[in-house]
Amino acid sequence: MSSNATQLSQQQFKIVLLGEGCVGKTSLMLRYCQNKFTENHESTLQASFLTKKFIINNTRVQLSIWDTAGQERFHALGPIYYRDSNGALLVYDITDPDSLSKVKSWVKELRKIRGNNVVLAVVGNKTDLLSPQQQSNGADNQIIDEAQKYSQSVNAYHYCTSAKSNRGIDDLFLDLTKKMLAQNQLIQEQTQVKSRSSASAPNQRGLTIAADPPTDEEEGADTRRNKCC
Amino acid sequence: MRSSTKKMSEQIHDFYQTMNIYVTIDPLYRELYQTLFTRIQHEDKDRELALQKRIRSLNWVMVQHLDVDINLRHPQTKNLVTEAIPEVIEMDSKQVPLEKLGCIVNCSKTIFKLLQVNSQEPVSADQFLPALVLIVIKANLPLLQSNIKLITRFSPPSRLMSGEVGYYFTNLCCATAFIENITGDSLNMTEQDFQSYITGEAQPPGAHQQSTFLCEAFRILSSNMAVLSDLNDRQTKFETQMSELTDIVHMFPDDMLKRTHNALKLLSLTV
Numbered sequence: 061m062s063s064n065a066t067q068l069s070q071q072q073f074k075i076v077l078l079g080e081g082c083v084g085k086t087s088l089m090l091r092y093c094q095n096k097f098t099e100n101h102e103s104t105l106q107a108s109f110l111t112k113k114f115i116i117n118n119t120r121v122q123l124s125i126w127d128t129a130g131q132e133r134f135h136a137l138g139p140i141y142y143r144d145s146n147g148a149l150l151v152y153d154i155t156d157p158d159s160l161s162k163v164k165s166w167v168k169e170l171r172k173i174r175g176n177n178v179v180l181a182v183v184g185n186k187t188d189l190l191s192p193q194q195q196s197n198g199a200d201n202q203i204i205d206e207a208q209k210y211s212q213s214v215n216a217y218h219y220c221t222s223a224k225s226n227r228g229i230d231d232l233f234l235d236l237t238k239k240m241l242a243q244n245q246l247i248q249e250q251t252q253v254k255s256r257s258s259a260s261a262p263n264q265r266g267l268t269i270a271a272d273p274p275t276d277e278e279e280g281a282d283t284r285r286n287k288c289c
Numbered sequence: 290m291r292s293s294t295k296k297m298s299e300q301i302h303d304f305y306q307t308m309n310i311y312v313t314i315d316p317l318y319r320e321l322y323q324t325l326f327t328r329i330q331h332e333d334k335d336r337e338l339a340l341q342k343r344i345r346s347l348n349w350v351m352v353q354h355l356d357v358d359i360n361l362r363h364p365q366t367k368n369l370v371t372e373a374i375p376e377v378i379e380m381d382s383k384q385v386p387l388e389k390l391g392c393i394v395n396c397s398k399t400i401f402k403l404l405q406v407n408s409q410e411p412v413s414a415d416q417f418l419p420a421l422v423l424i425v426i427k428a429n430l431p432l433l434q435s436n437i438k439l440i441t442r443f444s445p446p447s448r449l450m451s452g453e454v455g456y457y458f459t460n461l462c463c464a465t466a467f468i469e470n471i472t473g474d475s476l477n478m479t480e481q482d483f484q485s486y487i488t489g490e491a492q493p494p495g496a497h498q499q500s501t502f503l504c505e506a507f508r509i510l511s512s513n514m515a516v517l518s519d520l521n522d523r524q525t526k527f528e529t530q531m532s533e534l535t536d537i538v539h540m541f542p543d544d545m546l547k548r549t550h551n552a553l554k555l556l557s558l559t560v
Contacts, residue, residue: 074451077414086413106401107411109456124451126459127414131356133475134418137463144450 070120073240076141077127078166079151080159084185087223088151089125092233095226112233121237125149130162138166139173146240147179149232154184154203154220163207167214177247179239180216182207183232188222318443322384329442330435337434340469344429346487347471351495354476355419359403364512366406373399374428381431386444389436390454397457400424414460422464433465 079085086107093110108127115121128134128141142148148170152159163182170178184204204220211218217239221228330337352359359366373396380392400420404412425433440458441449449455467475473483478493485491 072451081415086411086415090411106417108414108417109453111453124456126456129414129418129463131415131419134463134467136470137418137466140459140463140466143459 068115068118068120070122071241071244072122072124073146073237074144075123075125075147075149075236076145077125077149077151078130078138078163079149079185080130080153080156080162083130083151083153083156083159084223085127085130085149085151088149088183088185088221088229089127091223091226092229093125116234116237117241119241121241123233123237135165138169142170142173142178145174145178146244147181147236149181149183149236150216151183151185152203152207153186154201155186155189157203157206160203160207160210164210167216171214176215177243179236179243180211180214181232181236182211182216182218184218184220186222186224187220187227188225319384325443326435326439329438330432333434333438337432340434340465341429341431343471344426344433344468346489347426347468348429349486349493350423350426350476351493352423354478354493355423356477357419357423358407358416359420360407363406366403369399369403369406370424370427373403373424377424377428378430380436386440389440390444390448390458393457393461394454396424397421397460418460418463418467421460422467425461425464425468437462437465 077085077089089110090107093112110125112123112125113121126141126145128138148166150163150166152163167180167182170180184207190201208218210216217235219228219232219235221232223229352361359370361367361370376392376396376399380389383389383392397417400417401412404416404420430436449458473480476483478486482491482493486493
């Protein structure tokens with residue numbers, strides 16, 4: 061991140077999108093990748109696999125977002141989708157407590173299979189359905205409160221979005237990307253440390269740099285987000 | 290000096306190109322293909338046979354069992370279904386993994402079109418995966434398991450794990466895993482019903498209707514029937530309009546006479 065290299069480094073990330081049928085994960089994805097939200101999205105053939113490219117912290121990043129089938133009958137197939145994923149978006153509907161309990165079961169599974177190699181983001185969608193009062197008062201909603209507490213307990217990040225009014229989505233993906241970059245750096249450092257018996261000075265420096273800023277930002281980002289919903 | 294650099298660059302390009310041909314459409318690989326593929330087939334013969342048997346026993350599975358939102362009676366949908374099935378079957382006839390993957394991509398794209406016939410909305414995975422399961426069951430493609438295995442072993446992992454191609458391939462793996470572990474519960478029915486359907490003791494209601502849509506002759510028959518009933522409707526409409534017209538024609542002289550009388554009356558009054 062703090063390298064002096066003139067060339068941009070490249071990173072590819074695979075993000076799996078998990079969520080029950082009506083939580084709006086497709087709208088979320090389309091809103092982010094194509095900035096579209098209409099009652100019927102014309103011209104787009106599919107919204108199950110989309111990519112987005114951008115540059116962040118001198119790194120060229122390509123996100124590929126994999127939508128997964130959320131029906132209960134396909135639940136057992138999750139592990140096939142999770143393979144090699146760097147991040148996971150677990151979407152629930154802030155008006156539907158059942159969709160949050162589904163998220164919890166996915167979190168357990170993801171942690172079991174990918175361990176700490178995956179960055180989890182729990183996303184409460186449809187904030188536009190909250191009353192204006194609730195929106196200004198911050199997290200007044202019981203489901204959101206519960207989700208926030210739960211996310212903290214499983215080392216996941218919590219976000220609130222609205223695909224309809226395009227709120228919080230860009231922030232969500234940007235934040236997630238930063239965290240995945242940090243995670244990647246951390247894994248790289250760890251493997252380097254493992255491969256070499258003694259870590260050299262620049263390596264250690266890289267490690268601290270990679271690990272520090274995101275934690276600061278994460279606090280800042282969280283407080284900002286609390287205000288938004 | 291410059292010309293020599295140019296020459297060298299040409300040579301390097303030539304080298305890359307020929308290497309490219311050798312690597313992507315590798316004759317060595319093609320030569321080995323039969324041996325490789327037969328080996329893979331032998332490794333998991335039992336599993337392959339079990340899967341094939343299972344798919345065959347599931348031929349009664351219908352749109353509503355998987356909650357797929359397609360209407361097989363729609364002519365365009367029917368055409369796209371018949372298009373998607375050979376596309377995925379073609380995979381077995383290709384040798385190079387990349388070509389096999391190409392078949393999966395084609396089939397997936399057709400499925401997206403298929404799901405968009407009725408709704409204009411972009412297709413999400415919630416609709417795509419069940420539709421793919423249905424197509425895989427209807428296609429019953431030969432050596433599905435071995436083909437998947439061959440692709441997994443002889444493709445670069447990055448191709449299978451990321452990118453659009455990887456996504457479609459993963460979905461095919463999911464569909465196969467789903468079919469292998471299918472139960473009554475996953476098809477919206479009781480285990481008892483499921484067992485009786487799978488053993489062929491009974492057929493789910495409406496199975497006959499659906500199978501007619503998948504048989505070419507019956508499909509032509511049904512489309513002809515539709516055309517005939519449409520013609521019939523138009524005929525009756527035409528007849529009613531005819532009789533209406535005759536009534537009008539019959540009425541016309543009387544009506545005209547009445548009008549002339551009225552006109553004359555008015556005229557006599559003014560005169």
